Amino acid sequence: MILDIYKDAFEYSAKDWKTLLILGVICLFSFLLIPLFLITGYNYRVVNTAVHGIINGRDPLPDFDDVISMFIDGVKVVIIQIIYLIVPVITFIVFILIASQLSGALKSTVVLIGCLATLILGIIAFLMIQMGICHMAYNDGAFTKAFAFKEIKDVINEIGVFECILTYAGIIIICVVLSVVVTGITGLIFTVFGISGSILGVGAGGILLLGTLVNAIITTFIVGPYLSIFAGRSIGLLYTMQI
Template identity: 65%
Template sequence: MILDIYKDSLEYSAKDWKTLVILGIICFFSFLLLPVFLITGYNYRVINNAVHGVINGRDPLPDFEDLISMFIDGVKVVIVQILYLLVPIIIFFIFALIAGQVSNVAGLAIMIIGCILTFVAFVVVELMIQIGLCHMAYNDGAFSKAFAISEIKEAIDEIGWFECIATLLGLIVITWVIFTVVSMVIGIIFTVFGVSTAVLGIDPSAIFLFGVMLNSLVAMFLVGPYLSIFNSRSIGLLYTMQI
Protein backbone atom coordinates (compact mmCIF):
# COMPACT_ATOMS: atom_id res chain seq x y z
CA MET A 1 0.00 0.00 0.00
CA ILE A 2 2.81 2.43 0.85
CA LEU A 3 4.45 1.79 -2.51
CA ASP A 4 1.11 2.49 -4.19
CA ILE A 5 0.98 5.81 -2.37
CA TYR A 6 4.47 6.72 -3.59
CA LYS A 7 3.67 5.67 -7.16
CA ASP A 8 0.44 7.67 -7.23
CA SER A 9 2.09 10.74 -5.72
CA LEU A 10 5.10 10.67 -8.05
CA GLU A 11 2.79 10.56 -11.08
CA TYR A 12 0.35 13.09 -9.64
CA SER A 13 3.08 15.66 -8.97
CA ALA A 14 4.15 15.61 -12.62
CA LYS A 15 0.70 16.21 -14.08
CA ASP A 16 1.23 19.88 -14.87
CA TRP A 17 4.71 21.37 -15.15
CA LYS A 18 3.22 24.89 -15.40
CA THR A 19 1.98 24.48 -11.84
CA LEU A 20 5.52 23.62 -10.73
CA VAL A 21 6.89 26.74 -12.38
CA ILE A 22 4.22 28.93 -10.75
CA LEU A 23 5.08 27.44 -7.36
CA GLY A 24 8.76 28.01 -8.13
CA ILE A 25 8.10 31.68 -8.88
CA ILE A 26 6.22 32.04 -5.60
CA CYS A 27 9.09 30.28 -3.84
CA PHE A 28 11.57 32.69 -5.45
CA PHE A 29 9.84 35.57 -3.64
CA SER A 30 9.54 33.66 -0.36
CA PHE A 31 12.19 35.95 1.17
CA LEU A 32 9.30 38.45 1.45
CA LEU A 33 7.71 35.93 3.88
CA LEU A 34 4.10 36.42 2.71
CA PRO A 35 4.53 34.10 -0.33
CA VAL A 36 5.50 31.33 2.12
CA PHE A 37 1.86 31.18 3.22
CA LEU A 38 0.74 30.76 -0.40
CA ILE A 39 3.10 27.81 -0.77
CA THR A 40 1.87 26.14 2.43
CA GLY A 41 -1.70 26.99 1.44
CA TYR A 42 -1.27 25.29 -1.94
CA ASN A 43 0.25 22.21 -0.33
CA TYR A 44 -2.73 22.14 2.02
CA ARG A 45 -5.02 22.09 -1.04
CA VAL A 46 -3.05 19.11 -2.33
CA ILE A 47 -3.64 17.38 1.01
CA ASN A 48 -7.33 18.30 0.86
CA ASN A 49 -7.68 16.75 -2.61
CA ALA A 50 -5.90 13.61 -1.42
CA VAL A 51 -7.96 13.02 1.73
CA HIS A 52 -11.13 13.28 -0.35
CA GLY A 53 -9.73 11.15 -3.16
CA VAL A 54 -8.40 7.65 -3.66
CA ILE A 55 -5.07 6.06 -4.52
CA ASN A 56 -4.53 5.88 -8.28
CA GLY A 57 -7.54 8.13 -8.82
CA ARG A 58 -7.74 10.95 -11.34
CA ASP A 59 -7.56 13.88 -8.95
CA PRO A 60 -6.43 17.08 -10.70
CA LEU A 61 -3.83 19.42 -9.28
CA PRO A 62 -5.44 22.30 -7.35
CA ASP A 63 -5.97 25.54 -9.26
CA PHE A 64 -4.37 28.84 -8.33
CA GLU A 65 -7.66 30.56 -7.56
CA ASP A 66 -9.06 32.36 -4.54
CA LEU A 67 -5.58 33.33 -3.38
CA ILE A 68 -6.93 34.95 -0.21
CA SER A 69 -8.40 31.62 0.88
CA MET A 70 -5.15 29.89 -0.03
CA PHE A 71 -3.20 32.43 2.01
CA ILE A 72 -5.47 31.93 5.04
CA ASP A 73 -5.08 28.15 4.76
CA GLY A 74 -1.32 28.64 4.63
CA VAL A 75 -1.39 30.74 7.80
CA LYS A 76 -3.42 28.04 9.55
CA VAL A 77 -0.92 25.38 8.48
CA VAL A 78 2.05 27.38 9.78
CA ILE A 79 0.29 28.04 13.10
CA VAL A 80 -0.43 24.32 13.49
CA GLN A 81 3.21 23.49 12.79
CA ILE A 82 4.56 26.09 15.22
CA LEU A 83 2.25 25.12 18.09
CA TYR A 84 3.06 21.42 17.76
CA LEU A 85 6.81 22.04 17.45
CA LEU A 86 6.76 23.97 20.71
CA VAL A 87 6.46 20.61 22.49
CA PRO A 88 9.92 19.18 21.62
CA ILE A 89 11.45 22.66 21.95
CA ILE A 90 10.09 23.04 25.48
CA ILE A 91 11.24 19.53 26.40
CA PHE A 92 14.78 20.32 25.20
CA PHE A 93 15.01 23.60 27.11
CA ILE A 94 13.65 22.03 30.30
CA PHE A 95 16.39 19.38 30.24
CA ALA A 96 18.99 21.99 29.26
CA LEU A 97 17.94 24.14 32.22
CA ILE A 98 18.11 21.20 34.61
CA ALA A 99 21.49 20.09 33.22
CA GLY A 100 22.88 23.56 33.81
CA GLN A 101 22.07 23.34 37.50
CA VAL A 102 24.01 20.13 38.28
CA SER A 103 27.56 18.83 38.00
CA ASN A 104 29.26 18.20 34.66
CA VAL A 105 28.83 14.40 34.59
CA ALA A 106 25.22 14.47 35.77
CA GLY A 107 24.52 17.41 33.47
CA LEU A 108 25.89 15.51 30.48
CA ALA A 109 23.75 12.47 31.33
CA ILE A 110 20.65 14.65 31.68
CA MET A 111 21.35 16.35 28.34
CA ILE A 112 21.77 12.99 26.59
CA ILE A 113 18.43 11.83 28.01
CA GLY A 114 16.91 15.19 27.07
CA CYS A 115 18.16 14.93 23.48
CA ILE A 116 16.79 11.41 23.13
CA LEU A 117 13.39 12.44 24.50
CA THR A 118 13.42 15.56 22.32
CA PHE A 119 14.08 13.45 19.22
CA VAL A 120 11.29 11.01 20.11
CA ALA A 121 8.95 13.91 20.80
CA PHE A 122 9.91 15.50 17.48
CA VAL A 123 9.11 12.30 15.55
CA VAL A 124 5.74 11.94 17.28
CA VAL A 125 4.95 15.63 16.86
CA GLU A 126 5.90 15.60 13.17
CA LEU A 127 3.53 12.68 12.67
CA MET A 128 0.81 14.49 14.62
CA ILE A 129 1.32 17.58 12.45
CA GLN A 130 0.96 15.68 9.20
CA ILE A 131 -2.04 13.60 10.21
CA GLY A 132 -3.50 16.61 12.05
CA LEU A 133 -3.44 18.69 8.86
CA CYS A 134 -5.10 15.81 7.01
CA HIS A 135 -7.72 15.56 9.75
CA MET A 136 -8.37 19.29 9.48
CA ALA A 137 -8.74 19.04 5.71
CA TYR A 138 -11.04 16.03 5.97
CA ASN A 139 -13.27 17.97 8.37
CA ASP A 140 -13.81 20.90 6.00
CA GLY A 141 -10.87 22.92 7.28
CA ALA A 142 -12.00 23.07 10.90
CA PHE A 143 -8.91 24.48 12.64
CA SER A 144 -9.70 22.79 15.96
CA LYS A 145 -9.56 19.36 14.28
CA ALA A 146 -5.81 19.80 13.77
CA PHE A 147 -5.52 19.63 17.57
CA ALA A 148 -8.10 16.91 18.22
CA ILE A 149 -5.40 14.72 19.77
CA SER A 150 -7.60 11.73 20.59
CA GLU A 151 -9.10 11.68 17.07
CA ILE A 152 -5.69 12.08 15.43
CA LYS A 153 -4.22 9.31 17.58
CA GLU A 154 -7.16 7.09 16.67
CA ALA A 155 -6.48 7.76 12.98
CA ILE A 156 -2.81 6.88 13.43
CA ASP A 157 -3.77 3.73 15.35
CA GLU A 158 -6.05 2.71 12.46
CA ILE A 159 -3.34 3.28 9.87
CA GLY A 160 -0.63 1.80 12.07
CA TRP A 161 2.23 3.64 13.75
CA PHE A 162 4.80 1.59 11.89
CA GLU A 163 3.17 2.34 8.52
CA CYS A 164 3.00 6.05 9.32
CA ILE A 165 6.62 6.36 10.45
CA ALA A 166 7.83 4.14 7.59
CA THR A 167 5.97 6.34 5.10
CA LEU A 168 7.52 9.52 6.51
CA LEU A 169 11.00 7.98 6.45
CA GLY A 170 10.40 6.83 2.89
CA LEU A 171 9.41 10.35 1.89
CA ILE A 172 12.64 11.70 3.36
CA VAL A 173 14.71 9.13 1.46
CA ILE A 174 12.88 9.63 -1.85
CA THR A 175 13.14 13.42 -1.55
CA TRP A 176 16.87 13.21 -0.85
CA VAL A 177 17.47 10.73 -3.69
CA ILE A 178 15.59 12.81 -6.29
CA PHE A 179 17.34 16.02 -5.28
CA THR A 180 20.73 14.28 -5.30
CA VAL A 181 20.25 12.48 -8.62
CA VAL A 182 19.04 15.61 -10.44
CA SER A 183 21.91 17.67 -9.04
CA MET A 184 24.43 14.97 -9.93
CA VAL A 185 23.15 14.60 -13.50
CA ILE A 186 23.34 18.33 -14.14
CA GLY A 187 26.71 18.50 -12.39
CA ILE A 188 28.16 15.63 -14.45
CA ILE A 189 26.91 17.12 -17.73
CA PHE A 190 28.49 20.51 -17.08
CA THR A 191 31.64 18.94 -15.66
CA VAL A 192 32.09 17.05 -18.93
CA PHE A 193 31.49 20.25 -20.92
CA GLY A 194 33.88 22.15 -18.67
CA VAL A 195 36.65 19.58 -18.93
CA SER A 196 36.17 19.37 -22.71
CA THR A 197 36.52 23.12 -23.13
CA ALA A 198 39.55 23.15 -20.83
CA VAL A 199 41.20 20.51 -23.01
CA LEU A 200 40.58 22.79 -25.99
CA GLY A 201 42.29 25.61 -24.15
CA ILE A 202 39.08 27.54 -23.36
CA ASP A 203 38.42 28.89 -19.87
CA PRO A 204 35.67 26.61 -18.44
CA SER A 205 34.72 28.88 -15.51
CA ALA A 206 31.70 30.35 -17.34
CA ILE A 207 30.38 26.85 -18.07
CA PHE A 208 30.78 25.76 -14.45
CA LEU A 209 29.08 28.94 -13.27
CA PHE A 210 26.18 28.39 -15.67
CA GLY A 211 25.90 24.80 -14.43
CA VAL A 212 25.61 25.97 -10.83
CA MET A 213 22.98 28.54 -11.80
CA LEU A 214 21.00 25.99 -13.83
CA ASN A 215 21.14 23.52 -10.95
CA SER A 216 19.72 26.16 -8.59
CA LEU A 217 16.97 27.15 -11.03
CA VAL A 218 15.93 23.55 -11.66
CA ALA A 219 15.83 22.90 -7.92
CA MET A 220 13.74 26.00 -7.24
CA PHE A 221 11.33 25.98 -10.18
CA LEU A 222 10.88 22.27 -10.84
CA VAL A 223 12.33 19.79 -8.36
CA GLY A 224 11.42 21.68 -5.17
CA PRO A 225 7.76 22.29 -6.10
CA TYR A 226 7.47 18.75 -7.48
CA LEU A 227 8.68 17.25 -4.21
CA SER A 228 6.50 19.50 -2.05
CA ILE A 229 3.42 18.30 -3.97
CA PHE A 230 4.69 14.72 -3.81
CA ASN A 231 5.06 14.86 -0.03
CA SER A 232 1.68 16.53 0.53
CA ARG A 233 -0.11 14.07 -1.74
CA SER A 234 1.56 11.10 -0.04
CA ILE A 235 0.54 12.25 3.45
CA GLY A 236 -3.03 12.88 2.32
CA LEU A 237 -3.29 9.42 0.77
CA LEU A 238 -1.77 7.87 3.89
CA TYR A 239 -4.63 9.40 5.90
CA THR A 240 -7.20 7.76 3.61
CA MET A 241 -5.95 4.31 4.68
CA GLN A 242 -8.07 4.58 7.84
CA ILE A 243 -11.20 6.08 6.29
Protein backbone atom coordinates in the same frame (compact mmCIF):
# COMPACT_ATOMS: atom_id res chain seq x y z
CA MET B 1 -0.21 -0.12 -0.14
CA ILE B 2 2.62 2.30 0.69
CA LEU B 3 4.24 1.67 -2.70
CA ASP B 4 0.87 2.37 -4.36
CA ILE B 5 0.77 5.72 -2.53
CA TYR B 6 4.24 6.62 -3.79
CA LYS B 7 3.37 5.55 -7.35
CA ASP B 8 0.22 7.67 -7.34
CA ALA B 9 2.07 10.67 -5.85
CA PHE B 10 4.88 10.41 -8.44
CA GLU B 11 2.40 10.48 -11.32
CA TYR B 12 0.15 13.10 -9.73
CA SER B 13 3.00 15.54 -9.12
CA ALA B 14 3.94 15.53 -12.81
CA LYS B 15 0.43 16.16 -14.15
CA ASP B 16 0.92 19.83 -14.88
CA TRP B 17 4.41 21.29 -15.36
CA LYS B 18 2.93 24.79 -15.52
CA THR B 19 1.90 24.39 -11.89
CA LEU B 20 5.48 23.48 -10.95
CA LEU B 21 6.76 26.62 -12.65
CA ILE B 22 4.18 28.81 -10.88
CA LEU B 23 5.20 27.32 -7.53
CA GLY B 24 8.83 27.90 -8.45
CA VAL B 25 8.20 31.58 -9.17
CA ILE B 26 6.35 31.98 -5.86
CA CYS B 27 9.20 30.16 -4.10
CA LEU B 28 11.68 32.75 -5.41
CA PHE B 29 9.95 35.37 -3.28
CA SER B 30 9.33 33.17 -0.23
CA PHE B 31 11.77 35.28 1.79
CA LEU B 32 9.01 37.91 1.84
CA LEU B 33 6.92 35.49 3.98
CA ILE B 34 3.61 36.10 2.19
CA PRO B 35 4.63 33.88 -0.77
CA LEU B 36 5.77 31.28 1.77
CA PHE B 37 2.23 31.13 3.19
CA LEU B 38 0.86 30.84 -0.35
CA ILE B 39 3.11 27.83 -1.02
CA THR B 40 2.02 26.26 2.27
CA GLY B 41 -1.60 27.02 1.40
CA TYR B 42 -1.26 25.36 -1.99
CA ASN B 43 0.31 22.29 -0.41
CA TYR B 44 -2.69 22.19 1.92
CA ARG B 45 -4.94 22.12 -1.14
CA VAL B 46 -2.95 19.16 -2.44
CA VAL B 47 -3.53 17.38 0.89
CA ASN B 48 -7.21 18.37 0.83
CA THR B 49 -7.65 16.88 -2.64
CA ALA B 50 -5.91 13.68 -1.54
CA VAL B 51 -7.94 13.08 1.64
CA HIS B 52 -11.12 13.32 -0.41
CA GLY B 53 -9.76 11.12 -3.18
CA ILE B 54 -8.51 7.59 -3.68
CA ILE B 55 -5.21 5.99 -4.60
CA ASN B 56 -4.70 5.90 -8.38
CA GLY B 57 -7.71 8.15 -8.84
CA ARG B 58 -8.00 10.94 -11.40
CA ASP B 59 -7.74 13.90 -9.07
CA PRO B 60 -6.56 17.08 -10.81
CA LEU B 61 -3.95 19.38 -9.33
CA PRO B 62 -5.56 22.23 -7.36
CA ASP B 63 -6.04 25.57 -9.11
CA PHE B 64 -4.27 28.78 -8.13
CA ASP B 65 -7.53 30.60 -7.50
CA ASP B 66 -8.85 32.47 -4.45
CA VAL B 67 -5.41 33.58 -3.31
CA ILE B 68 -6.74 35.04 -0.05
CA SER B 69 -8.20 31.68 0.95
CA MET B 70 -4.92 29.99 0.01
CA PHE B 71 -2.99 32.46 2.15
CA ILE B 72 -5.30 31.88 5.14
CA ASP B 73 -4.92 28.09 4.79
CA GLY B 74 -1.15 28.54 4.73
CA VAL B 75 -1.25 30.60 7.93
CA LYS B 76 -3.42 27.97 9.62
CA VAL B 77 -0.99 25.20 8.67
CA VAL B 78 2.01 27.13 9.98
CA ILE B 79 0.20 27.85 13.27
CA ILE B 80 -0.60 24.14 13.63
CA GLN B 81 3.06 23.25 13.07
CA ILE B 82 4.28 25.81 15.60
CA ILE B 83 1.81 24.73 18.30
CA TYR B 84 2.69 21.05 17.99
CA LEU B 85 6.42 21.79 18.06
CA ILE B 86 6.21 23.84 21.27
CA VAL B 87 6.43 20.78 23.55
CA PRO B 88 9.60 19.20 22.04
CA VAL B 89 11.28 22.63 21.80
CA ILE B 90 10.51 23.50 25.43
CA THR B 91 11.63 20.02 26.51
CA PHE B 92 14.99 20.50 24.79
CA ILE B 93 15.46 23.96 26.31
CA VAL B 94 14.65 22.69 29.82
CA PHE B 95 17.19 19.86 29.58
CA ILE B 96 19.84 22.22 28.22
CA LEU B 97 19.22 24.67 31.07
CA ILE B 98 19.47 21.87 33.61
CA ALA B 99 22.68 20.57 31.97
CA SER B 100 24.19 24.07 32.08
CA GLN B 101 24.11 23.87 35.88
CA LEU B 102 25.98 20.57 35.92
CA SER B 103 29.40 19.40 34.89
CA GLY B 104 31.32 16.34 33.77
CA ALA B 105 29.64 13.04 32.99
CA LEU B 106 26.37 14.08 34.63
CA LYS B 107 26.09 17.05 32.27
CA SER B 108 26.69 14.84 29.24
CA THR B 109 24.11 12.33 30.49
CA VAL B 110 21.45 15.00 30.94
CA VAL B 111 22.14 16.40 27.45
CA LEU B 112 21.89 12.91 25.95
CA ILE B 113 18.61 12.20 27.77
CA GLY B 114 17.31 15.58 26.65
CA CYS B 115 18.19 14.86 23.03
CA LEU B 116 16.51 11.45 23.14
CA ALA B 117 13.40 12.88 24.80
CA THR B 118 13.27 15.68 22.24
CA LEU B 119 13.67 13.20 19.38
CA ILE B 120 10.81 11.03 20.64
CA LEU B 121 8.54 14.02 21.25
CA GLY B 122 9.56 15.43 17.87
CA ILE B 123 8.51 12.24 16.07
CA ILE B 124 5.18 12.25 17.92
CA ALA B 125 4.70 15.93 17.10
CA PHE B 126 5.52 15.27 13.44
CA LEU B 127 2.93 12.49 13.26
CA MET B 128 0.33 14.69 14.93
CA ILE B 129 1.11 17.63 12.64
CA GLN B 130 0.70 15.65 9.44
CA MET B 131 -2.40 13.77 10.51
CA GLY B 132 -3.80 16.89 12.18
CA ILE B 133 -3.56 18.83 8.92
CA CYS B 134 -5.18 15.92 7.05
CA HIS B 135 -7.91 15.68 9.68
CA MET B 136 -8.61 19.40 9.36
CA ALA B 137 -8.81 19.08 5.57
CA TYR B 138 -11.12 16.08 5.78
CA ASN B 139 -13.44 18.01 8.10
CA ASP B 140 -13.93 20.93 5.71
CA GLY B 141 -11.02 22.96 7.04
CA ALA B 142 -12.23 23.14 10.64
CA PHE B 143 -9.16 24.48 12.47
CA THR B 144 -10.10 22.85 15.78
CA LYS B 145 -10.04 19.42 14.15
CA ALA B 146 -6.27 19.74 13.79
CA PHE B 147 -6.15 19.51 17.60
CA ALA B 148 -8.79 16.83 18.09
CA PHE B 149 -6.13 14.67 19.75
CA LYS B 150 -8.27 11.61 20.43
CA GLU B 151 -9.65 11.54 16.90
CA ILE B 152 -6.20 12.00 15.38
CA LYS B 153 -4.76 9.33 17.65
CA ASP B 154 -7.52 6.97 16.51
CA VAL B 155 -6.66 7.74 12.88
CA ILE B 156 -2.98 6.97 13.47
CA ASN B 157 -3.84 3.75 15.31
CA GLU B 158 -6.21 2.72 12.52
CA ILE B 159 -3.53 3.23 9.88
CA GLY B 160 -0.81 1.84 12.13
CA VAL B 161 1.94 3.79 13.86
CA PHE B 162 4.63 1.74 12.10
CA GLU B 163 3.01 2.31 8.70
CA CYS B 164 2.84 6.05 9.34
CA ILE B 165 6.48 6.29 10.39
CA LEU B 166 7.58 4.05 7.51
CA THR B 167 5.65 6.13 4.98
CA TYR B 168 7.06 9.41 6.31
CA ALA B 169 10.58 7.98 6.37
CA GLY B 170 10.12 6.83 2.78
CA ILE B 171 8.95 10.30 1.72
CA ILE B 172 12.02 11.90 3.31
CA ILE B 173 14.39 9.36 1.74
CA ILE B 174 12.79 9.72 -1.70
CA CYS B 175 12.97 13.52 -1.55
CA VAL B 176 16.61 13.51 -0.45
CA VAL B 177 17.65 10.90 -3.01
CA LEU B 178 15.90 12.61 -5.92
CA SER B 179 17.36 15.98 -4.96
CA VAL B 180 20.86 14.54 -4.68
CA VAL B 181 20.56 12.57 -7.94
CA VAL B 182 19.29 15.53 -9.97
CA THR B 183 21.88 17.88 -8.47
CA GLY B 184 24.61 15.27 -8.95
CA ILE B 185 23.74 14.58 -12.60
CA THR B 186 23.57 18.28 -13.46
CA GLY B 187 26.82 18.94 -11.61
CA LEU B 188 28.52 16.01 -13.34
CA ILE B 189 27.43 17.18 -16.79
CA PHE B 190 28.78 20.68 -16.29
CA THR B 191 31.93 19.37 -14.64
CA VAL B 192 32.62 17.32 -17.77
CA PHE B 193 31.91 20.41 -19.89
CA GLY B 194 34.24 22.42 -17.67
CA ILE B 195 37.06 19.90 -17.98
CA SER B 196 36.53 19.62 -21.73
CA GLY B 197 36.47 23.40 -22.05
CA SER B 198 39.68 23.67 -20.04
CA ILE B 199 41.38 21.19 -22.36
CA LEU B 200 40.20 23.19 -25.36
CA GLY B 201 41.37 26.42 -23.78
CA VAL B 202 37.91 27.67 -22.76
CA GLY B 203 37.50 29.12 -19.27
CA ALA B 204 36.20 26.31 -17.04
CA GLY B 205 35.13 28.74 -14.30
CA GLY B 206 32.37 30.23 -16.45
CA ILE B 207 31.03 26.79 -17.35
CA LEU B 208 30.99 25.65 -13.73
CA LEU B 209 29.26 28.89 -12.73
CA LEU B 210 26.65 28.29 -15.43
CA GLY B 211 26.20 24.76 -14.09
CA THR B 212 25.57 26.11 -10.60
CA LEU B 213 22.97 28.52 -11.99
CA VAL B 214 21.24 25.79 -13.99
CA ASN B 215 21.22 23.56 -10.92
CA ALA B 216 19.57 26.31 -8.87
CA ILE B 217 16.94 26.89 -11.57
CA ILE B 218 16.10 23.19 -11.87
CA THR B 219 15.85 22.83 -8.09
CA THR B 220 13.71 25.94 -7.66
CA PHE B 221 11.33 25.54 -10.58
CA ILE B 222 11.06 21.77 -10.98
CA VAL B 223 12.52 19.54 -8.27
CA GLY B 224 11.41 21.56 -5.24
CA PRO B 225 7.77 22.09 -6.33
CA TYR B 226 7.53 18.50 -7.60
CA LEU B 227 8.71 17.02 -4.30
CA SER B 228 6.48 19.39 -2.33
CA ILE B 229 3.40 18.15 -4.19
CA PHE B 230 4.65 14.57 -3.96
CA ALA B 231 4.93 14.80 -0.16
CA GLY B 232 1.52 16.45 0.26
CA ARG B 233 -0.20 13.91 -1.96
CA SER B 234 1.49 10.97 -0.20
CA ILE B 235 0.50 12.20 3.27
CA GLY B 236 -3.07 12.88 2.19
CA LEU B 237 -3.44 9.42 0.66
CA LEU B 238 -1.98 7.85 3.77
CA TYR B 239 -4.82 9.44 5.75
CA THR B 240 -7.39 7.76 3.47
CA MET B 241 -6.11 4.34 4.50
CA GLN B 242 -8.21 4.54 7.69
CA ILE B 243 -11.43 5.73 6.02
